[in-house]
Structure formats: structure tokens, C-alpha cells
Amino acid sequence: MTTVWEPVIGIEVHVELSTQSKMFCGCEVTFGGEANTKVCPTCLGLPGALPVANSVAMDWIVRIGLALQCQVSERSVFHRKNYFYADLPKNYQVSQFDLPVCRNGWLDVTVGDETRRIGIERAHMEEDTGKSLHQGNGGRIHTATSTLLDFNRSGVPLVEIVSRPDLRSATEARAYAQDLRNLVAELGVSDARMEAGSIRFDANVSVRPVGTEALGTKVEIKNMNSFRSLERAIASEIDRQVALLEGGQKVRQETRHWDEGAGATHSMRSKEESSDYRYFAEPDLLPLVFAADQVEALRAGLPELPAERRSRLEGLGVAPHTARALAQAEPELRRTFEEAVALGAPPAAAANWVAGELTAATRRLETPAMVDGRSLFRLIEMTEDGRLSSSAAKEVLVEMLRSGDEAEAVATRLDLIQISDTSALEAAVSEVLDSQLEAVERYRSGEQKVLGFLVGLVMKSTGGKADPKLVNQILRQRLG
Amino acid sequence: MPVDIDIAYVARLARLGLSAEELAFYRDQLGVILEHAAKVQEVDTEGFEATAHPLGIVNQFRPDEIRPSLDRGEVLAAAPATDGVYFVVPPALEG
Numbered sequence: 001m002t003t004v005w006e007p008v009i010g011i012e013v014h015v016e017l018s019t020q021s022k023m024f025c026g027c028e029v030t031f032g033g034e035a036n037t038k039v040c041p042t043c044l045g046l047p048g049a050l051p052v053a054n055s056v057a058m059d060w061i062v063r064i065g066l067a068l069q070c071q072v073s074e075r076s077v078f079h080r081k082n083y084f085y086a087d088l089p090k091n092y093q094v095s096q097f098d099l100p101v102c103r104n105g106w107l108d109v110t111v112g113d114e115t116r117r118i119g120i121e122r123a124h125m126e127e128d129t130g131k132s133l134h135q136g137n138g139g140r141i142h143t144a145t146s147t148l149l150d151f152n153r154s155g156v157p158l159v160e161i162v163s164r165p166d167l168r169s170a171t172e173a174r175a176y177a178q179d180l181r182n183l184v185a186e187l188g189v190s191d192a193r194m195e196a197g198s199i200r201f202d203a204n205v206s207v208r209p210v211g212t213e214a215l216g217t218k219v220e221i222k223n224m225n226s227f228r229s230l231e232r233a234i235a236s237e238i239d240r241q242v243a244l245l246e247g248g249q250k251v252r253q254e255t256r257h258w259d260e261g262a263g264a265t266h267s268m269r270s271k272e273e274s275s276d277y278r279y280f281a282e283p284d285l286l287p288l289v290f291a292a293d294q295v296e297a298l299r300a301g302l303p304e305l306p307a308e309r310r311s312r313l314e315g316l317g318v319a320p321h322t323a324r325a326l327a328q329a330e331p332e333l334r335r336t337f338e339e340a341v342a343l344g345a346p347p348a349a350a351a352n353w354v355a356g357e358l359t360a361a362t363r364r365l366e367t368p369a370m371v372d373g374r375s376l377f378r379l380i381e382m383t384e385d386g387r388l389s390s391s392a393a394k395e396v397l398v399e400m401l402r403s404g405d406e407a408e409a410v411a412t413r414l415d416l417i418q419i420s421d422t423s424a425l426e427a428a429v430s431e432v433l434d435s436q437l438e439a440v441e442r443y444r445s446g447e448q449k450v451l452g453f454l455v456g457l458v459m460k461s462t463g464g465k466a467d468p469k470l471v472n473q474i475l476r477q478r479l480g
Numbered sequence: 481m482p483v484d485i486d487i488a489y490v491a492r493l494a495r496l497g498l499s500a501e502e503l504a505f506y507r508d509q510l511g512v513i514l515e516h517a518a519k520v521q522e523v524d525t526e527g528f529e530a531t532a533h534p535l536g537i538v539n540q541f542r543p544d545e546i547r548p549s550l551d552r553g554e555v556l557a558a559a560p561a562t563d564g565v566y567f568v569v570p571p572a573l574e575g
Binding site: 019020021025026027028034035036037038039040041044052053054055056057058077082084086099133134136145146147148149150151276278281283285286287288289 | 493495532533535537538539540541542543544545546547548549550552555556563565566567568569570571
């Protein structure tokens with residue numbers, strides 16, 4: 001009998017907050033910039049320097065926790081996590097241990113037609129480390145000859161969000177990561193740019209025979225810098241573990257690095273021989289107390305979150321998969337949708353335009369452009385009243401983005417407006433019928449397909465600008 | 481009450497290379513401290529909340545405002561090795 005394996009995946013997310021200043025000192029939070037210019041005694045870990053927590057960062061972790069349906073601890077404490085690494089100048093990271101700010105939340109994640117609730121174990125506040133640049137042999141961490149350190153990132157506020165091991169596939173893990181990223185971006189507390197490292201994902205992966213409860217040995221995988229590589233790394237790690245177990249071998253508990261080029265994870269043989277972090281309460285920072293009214297004020301300030309937006313859109317009659325895409329679309333796109341609907345555009349049609357053609361067209365453009373809700377509303381109006389065919393409307397939209405002109409002007413310029421004026425079409429139909437007496441005779445004796453031929457002739461005589469639906473209708477009436 | 485200590489492990493965690501004599505010396509010294517801690521732990525603390533800090537105050541925050549950072553030249557002057565821009569250290573991982 002062959003064993004069917006079930007992957008068990010948990011994700012740890014590190015989010016760099018985009019506050020003005022660092023977590024425990026007044027140095028500026030920057031991305032890029034001249035190395036080692038945003039540093040002071042506190043973030044360099046110089047003796048005697050004392051940390052003081054950034055009030056905005058504390059509000060923002062609560063915002064994140066609330067958006068993830070977490071409980072905010074009434075009382076929370078910073079701890080020191082002790083380990084030696086060159087990018088950690090104090091030899092400890094100020095983090096949290098048994099009293100994190102946020103606990104017990106969840107995020108609903110949808111893959112295909114299935115939505116599953118993924119538990120959030122905790123979200124805690126900590127500080128980022130400095131940045132290492134590995135020199136020599138192409139900058140690969142394993143073969144570097146020396147390491148350069150930039151401490152501009154040292155002490156940047158970092159929120160770590162730890163999921164429960166509730167994810168069951170690489171695809172689901174990717175969906176969770178993307179939804180979480182969008183949520184954080186929505187809250188406006190981080191740039192949340194994976195390629196820039198302002199949001200980072202590590203995965204804990206194990207496998208077990210399906211139907212069993214006990215967890216297999218977990219492996220932590222790191223170094224995924226896109227959602228695609230996150231999914232690939234997890235899939236590859238699942239395959240590796242299954243192959244080991246089926247070959248009668250054991251999975252070793254370790255940290256593995258994802259190698260994008262090789263498409264595989266490889267073992268990170270760290271000099272750090274122990275992960276005994278010897279946590280203890282940080283004596284330089286005072287305990288944190290979150291009053292209920294303060295938490296409720298922060299909750300009231302939350303924006304509409306993607307999940308709420310999605311159900312609101314579905315309530316407006318937008319198809320589920322369109323609602324999902326639009327709920328997570330860029331804010332500019334969503335604004336266009338909301339404005340168009342406020343002006344009276346049918347929500348389902350407006351959503352299809354925004355999530356479909358408008359999203360696709362803006363991505364293809366070389367210079368960023370957007371149509372506002374009023375312009376989209378007018379475009380939709382022209383398609384609804386038959387003046388634009390749906391294919392012509394797509395062409396008009398692209399040109400609206402390029403030129404910044406309104407639908408009417410663009411459609412006129414491109415000569416795409418359909419003749420939907422009944423009297424004009426009546427004349428064209430008459431002309432065709434008068435010249436096609438034989439075809440008319442055939443239709444009347446029961447040859448239905450002749451109608452298509454006649455429609456074609458009217459379309460031709462109007463230079464393709466007649467509304468084919470209307471032509472069809474008029475012809476049937478006249479021949480009827 | 482004598483306390484069992486793996487002093488070599490503790491030294492390794494602290495990156496201290498100690499001789500056999502030093503290990504024995506610090507085992508005894510640390511032992512005294514831990515015995516004291518063990519004695520404190522015998523006190524019945526039932527009904528008392530854990531204290532993370534001796535002070536009664538909480539929530540000391542600073543506003544999110546940028547303050548001037550140090551001059552890079554000054555910062556790097558204290559480093560054992562630099563290239564004028566970065567701190568330079570030996571590679572972090574074994575090959």
C-alpha cells in the first residue's frame with residue numbers, strides 16, 4: 001500500500017513598518033540610500049545607549065493584529081533574543097517571547113472554489129537587523145570570502161506574523177502570503193514590497209501520512225524573494241521530504257535555503273550551532289499596556305479590508321471571481337470602479353471592465369495612466385446603448401488611457417461609433433431589400449440562413465458601423 | 481541546594497573559549513549564583529503576577545520623529561575593518 005502524504009505548512013512573515021524613524025531611536029527609516037548613514041549609538045548597539053519605543057509603530061502593530069482578527073494583549077513585554085550574528089550589533093534582538101502584542105487571529109484564504117480559515121498564532125513587535133552583503137564568488141552566501149555590513153536597516157520596526165501550521169499545499173501557502181501582503185499594503189503601514197525585502201516570508205514545511213495527527217519533522221525554508229519562488233520552494237521541499245521518507249530515510253530538522261536557479265533547497269550549515277536564544281525580559285524597555293478604548297479607537301480607524309470588500313461587491317451582484325480580483329486590485333482601479341458605480345454604472349459591468357480590460361490595459365502601458373470613474377461610466381453607457389460594440393469599446397478604452405480623452409471623442413476619432421439610429425438603419429435595410437428580391441423570396445419560403453447574408457450586406461453598406469443586433473431586428477420585422 | 485550546570489555549553493553559547501581550569505572556576509562561581517536563584521524560586525508566589533520590570537510605570541514611548549544620525553566617518557573609525565562605506569567582517573557561513 002502506498003502512503004499518501006499530506007503537507008503541513010506554516011508561514012512566518014516579517015513586515016518592515018514604514019514609520020519615519022526606527023523602532024527604538026530617531027534614525028530615519030530609508031530604503032537604499034548611502035550605507036551606514038542612518039545609524040546612532042542605539043541602533044549600532046553601542047554601550048550605554050538606551051532604546052525608547054516608537055509610538056506609531058506600536059499603533060501600527062495593533063492595526064495589523066486587528067485586521068487579522070487577533071486579540072490584543074492587555075499587557076505585553078519586550079524580550080531579548082540572544083544570538084551571535086554580524087548583522088546584529090547588540091548580540092541580541094529586541095523581540096517578544098511569551099507576551100506578544102497580538103494573538104489568536106485568522107485570515108480566510110481562497111484557492112479555486114475553496115475558502116479555508118488559516119489561524120494566526122501571534123503577531124509581535126521586534127527590530128530588524130543590519131544588512132549583509134556577501135562578497136566574492138558572485139555574492140553567494142555559501143562561498144563568500146568576506147561580508148560587508150550596512151546598519152541603516154538595523155532597528156527598523158519589524159512585525160513578525162506567525163501562522164498556525166494550517167496550510168496544506170504550496171498553492172495555498174502562496175495565496176495566504178499574497179492575501180496577507182495585500183492586507184498589510186491596504187493598512188498603509190508598510191511598503192510591503194517583497195522584491196525590496198520590506199516583506200519577507202519563511203516557511204515551515206513538514207509532511208505526514210494523510211489522516212494522521214502527529215506532525216512530521218519540520219524544515220524551515222528561507223530566501224524566497226517572490227510569491228512564485230515561495231510556491232516553488234515549498235513544492236520542491238515537499239517533494240524532497242516525501243522522497244526521503246519513501247526511501248526509508250528521515251527528515252532532519254534544519255534550515256534550508258531556496259536556490260532559485262537550481263530550483264531546489266539546500267542545507268544552510270550555519271556556524272551557529274545552537275538555537276538556544278535564552279530569551280529574557282528586556283530591562284531597558286518598560287512593559288506595554290493596551291487599554292480597551294485605545295484598541296477600539298484603532299479598530300474604528302481600520303479601512304475596509306479586502307475580505308469585507310469582496311462580500312460587499314458580491315452583494316452588489318459582481319461575480320465571485322471578479323469580486324475577488326477587484327477586492328485586491330490597486331487602489332486607483334478600485335476608485336475608478338466606485339466612482340463609476342456611484343454615477344449609476346451597473347456594478348457587474350463596471351467590475352468586469354475594471355478587473356478585466358482596465359487592469360490589463362494599464363499593465364500594458366509604458367507610462368502609468370488611469371481613467372476616472374466618470375470616463376468609465378460614459379464608456380459603459382455607450383456600450384449599453386449600442387453605440388459601441390464590446391470589441392470597439394476595448395479599443396476605445398486603450399486609446400482613452402493613451403490620450404486622456406473621453407470615450408465619445410475617442411470613438412468618433414477612431415470612427416467606431418455604431419449606427420444605432422433606427423431611421424438611418426431602416427434606409428440601409430430598404431436599399432438592401434430592394435436589390436435582393438431573390439434572397440428575400442428564398443427567406444420567405446423558409447430558408448432561414450439567408451437572414452445572415454442580408455445582415456452582412458447591411459453591415460457592408462454601412463461600412464461595418466451598424467449595430468448588428470439592431471439590423472437583425474429590423475430585417476426580421478420587414479421580412480416577417 | 482547544588483545546581484547542575486553544563487558550563488561548557490554555557491561558554492559555547494557566549495562564545496567564550498575557556499580552559500579546563502577556567503571552566504571549573506566559573507562552574508563553581510555560577511553555581512553559587514544559581515543556588516541563590518533556586519532559593520528565591522522556593523518562595524511561594526501563588527497569587528502574584530509575574531513582574532517584567534521593577535518600576536511601576538508602563539508605556540514610555542517616543543514620537544515618530546527623525547533625529548540626526550551619526551557621521552559615517554566617525555562611526556566607521558571605531559570598526560576593526562572597513563572599506564570606508566561598510567563594516568567588513570569574515571564570511572558568516574561555512575562553505
